[in-house]
Amino acid sequence: MATRDREIRRSQVIELAPAQKRRQAERLTEAAPVLAAAYGQALGRWLGDPVLRLVGRPIITECYRSAERQNELYRQGRSMPGPIVTYKRGGESNHNLGPPTPALDVAFQLADGSVSWSALLLSKFARLMKYADARVVWGGDWPSFRDRPHFELLSAQKGGPGRE
Numbered sequence: 001m002a003t004r005d006r007e008i009r010r011s012q013v014i015e016l017a018p019a020q021k022r023r024q025a026e027r028l029t030e031a032a033p034v035l036a037a038a039y040g041q042a043l044g045r046w047l048g049d050p051v052l053r054l055v056g057r058p059i060i061t062e063c064y065r066s067a068e069r070q071n072e073l074y075r076q077g078r079s080m081p082g083p084i085v086t087y088k089r090g091g092e093s094n095h096n097l098g099p100p101t102p103a104l105d106v107a108f109q110l111a112d113g114s115v116s117w118s119a120l121l122l123s124k125f126a127r128l129m130k131y132a133d134a135r136v137v138w139g140g141d142w143p144s145f146r147d148r149p150h151f152e153l154l155s156a157q158k159g160g161p162g163r164e
């Protein structure tokens, strides 16, 4: 019976497909070592938590971003449809540095296969990231444009806050 209970519990933990796992590993290798280490530690704590790991599985949605892709994002909500997602043009974001890139964006894979940007989950994950390394800055702490999926390194900040 105990074995069966364990099996049921394990089946509820959100697993990534092999292709997703590969993409996650690739994105993590783009990240600056300090940021990658902090993410690895925060992810480990999250997956080690009996409640959090059932709620959602942290994933890196983006790390390095080319200047062209940054400009494409900048057009969104301006000359193109959709909400504004960035105030930085190509070359201005910390995502455009490297690799190694001192910025990464996080979301959560849910059990039903969808992706969540829940503010509550992101704030919980941010706590683990900041605990892992004090040099980690969370975009959710910025006063002007709260960029909750965004994490970066303190040393990467050149123009003050808002380097999404």
Ligand SMILES: [Zn+2]
Pocket (backbone or CB within 6 Å): 095, 103, 104, 105, 149, 150, 151, 164
């Ligand atoms: Zn970002």
